[in-house]
Amino acid sequence: MKRRHKWAIVALVLLALAGLLGGGIYYIAHVQEALWTKAVTDILEVTAQGRHALDTYMEKDAETLHLLAADLSGEDPADGATLLKKVRLFSESGTSYICVVLDTGTVYTDRQQTGYVLSQEQLDTFLALAESGVRRPFLDGYTGVWTLGNYERFTFADGTVGLVQKTRPLAEVAQRFSLSFYDDTGFSYVVDREGDILIRSLHKNSNRTFQNLFDIVDLQGNESGAVETFRAALGNGKKGVARFQYQEQEYVFCYVPLESVPGWDVISIVPNQVIMEQAGEIIEQSQILLLLVAAGVLVLTAFFLFYRYSTRRIVAAKEEARRAAESASVAKSRFLSNMSHDIRTPMNAIIGMTKLAADQADQPDKVRQYLKNIDLSGRMLVGLINDILDMSRIESGKMVLSETDTSLEELLTGIVKMVQPMVTEKKQQFEVRLLQVQHETLCFDALRLNQVLINLLSNAVKFTPAGGAITVEVAEQPAVKEGCARLVFRVADTGIGMKADFREHLFDTFSREQDSRVDKIEGSGLGMAITKMIVDLMGGEITVQSQPDRGSTFTVELDMRLPGRQLPAEDPLPPMRVLLADDDAATRQSAAAFLRELGAAADIADSGQAAVEMAVAAHGRKADYDLIILDWKMAGLSGIEAVRGIRERIPAEVPVVIFSAYDWAQIEAEAVAAGANGFIQKPIFRSTLYHCLRQYVLRQEPSAPVGGDTADLSGRRILLAEDNAFNQEIAREILQEVGAQVETVDDGRACVERFAQMPAGYFDLILMDIHMPVMDGHEAARQIRRMRRADAVTIPIFAMTADAFAEDIEAAKAAGMNCHIAKPLDIPVMLREMQRYLPR
Structure with missing residues (x-):
């Protein structure tokens, strides 16, 4: 019995050892496969990142080339x-x-x-x-x-x-974008769909003998089915991994297609042996552990428990790491893409307006308008950059509104001008309507509202096919809150629309509809989430109505405070008769109501032909209109054609003006040749018509642009410490234009020495940059404040710096500075602060 039991125990132990050995072999193989898969995944990810960098590089060259083509x-x-x-x-x-x-x-x-x-x-x-x-x-x-x-x-x-x-x-x-792996034993190449190598690494260890990938794999005894699968994957632009023999050694091929150049792929080729060497130490330790555990049942049990625990832990850690890496990568890519979109929109307007200003430098009125638009876009760009840099606010969700009295007319006109290039490029119909808007100046955060509307409009353009229609409506309604006006903004398009199940998640972060219609349309999924956050912060509401293939309508409702200051009254206008023609009923009614409020007798026409007939009939009665306003795009007879018809029978003394939501530069030559006297930009506000009547009927010059440099610093001496020559020139020219005498130094020590050399009271104010060589602005301010002279404590010292966060302002105050002016300089703010510290 004992012998039988002994053999039973031996058999049990042998069985346990056999199970242990089998489990150990399985464990080693599993770990080895997991490590190989992780290494290959990392290689494929690095290859994809290199592909993305090369795509970005080529797209940047393509954008530059497109600008040159457009210029030529x-x-x-x-x-x-x-x-x-x-x-x-x-x-x-x-x-x-x-x-x-x-x-x-x-x-x-x-x-x-x-x-x-x-x-x-x-x-x-x-x-x-x-x-x-x-x-x-x-x-x-x-x-x-x-x-x-x-x-x-x-x-x-x-x-x-x-x-x-x-x-x-x-x-x-090749030098910039070629990748290397594992101490230069593996390299990346750019190939075409036929396998021809187009770009190869310049490193001396890189294989330079072969010219075609299939020459490698076809002649090394690899399975024809695997080769054909690899060839088909390249031909179809797939992303993946393959293994082939070359010179009696196995290699791993990781391939990712280029997006910027269809038909090209980035391929990383790494020896499989080198990849597996990374796992050698772990495998060896596992083998030793297996031999030790095989010595006894207790060790066998311990190893079994360890095996279960370690396997689960490795798998869980790998999965957690994979998810974290994917989430971080997607979040970063989408955030950068969204910021690129938001920054490029005003930058596109700045570049375009700069070119227009250069092309029409002999027309000061237009140049001033272009510069005004550049200023508006530049301010928006600065605001966006400030938000990007202030990561603490973005991460914590904190955002503070900056509400000031702002012209709704200037805001919408600026937005229209920014959207025009995108609409024109896709040949879309674009209309802006006002519905009973009585308050043009309201108190709100212009940057945030601008961001909301630009986001909605750019999405409308992006998801509306060429030839489609985009409409913006701005309506004023009675507000529930006292001292406010409710503004309703509607952005409607005839684009691809959205499915009902996606609309429920439209405002979620990184939300993007999975649909073949939008696969090739760029987007980060952050835009609508940010828009919703801003609208909520402004105390408003945003809703959407959409159907697939029938378009979308976004509605934003905001209660905006009425201006806190009394607006100047308009000078009364004499009686006059005006003819206005537009085939859009809402625009006709709104403009006619504004004209009547201004005291003008307004006749309206719903077509170009009707406008011509009414103008000719009035001329026949010897009762010509004082002004004729025609929409550019009308069904049937266009605005320009109507101008020609009017000019054929009515003398040039009757002014005719074209108005449109499109860029005047597109039609200026044709309109002027037809006999038009001028142009006004949609949307048509009451103030727009008021200034139009003064300019074209009363023959009064248009008001000069409102500037911020109305200060008078005549006789004031200002010491400017700035190490950048361009910034020196800008500040000196601005201050000299308002009468100041400016002396410049290049660093903080020179500023301290110059101040000490001159008698007390010689300088009236010091403008101090913060980051300068030899001595920074903070230390220079502290040394000036410590001087034993009458004006050392009293002279105003302004920090003039690109450090614009709250802690930077506190640091300037702690150094003894009176005021903090952020770069790029807000000229009106700077001059206003100077006048506050330098009263007459």
């Missing part, structure tokens, strides 16, 4: 000097730009002083290129260097087809 499209292709000049303006270190007139074969490049004619073979190369894209690497005939280039076709002013190309050395691209 308005030129005469025969004007070689101008083409060469514009090409050189875009020249930058390490790149080359060319412009090719495809009809003549003439090329202009920043490397030559004059244009020259391409050979037929060279011209055929450019003619074969599509509308835009990236060329395969080619040998530059001028430099003898392998080159990578972006290109874009465009049309000159006379209809001639041109092409611009931006190139940079292939070695520079």
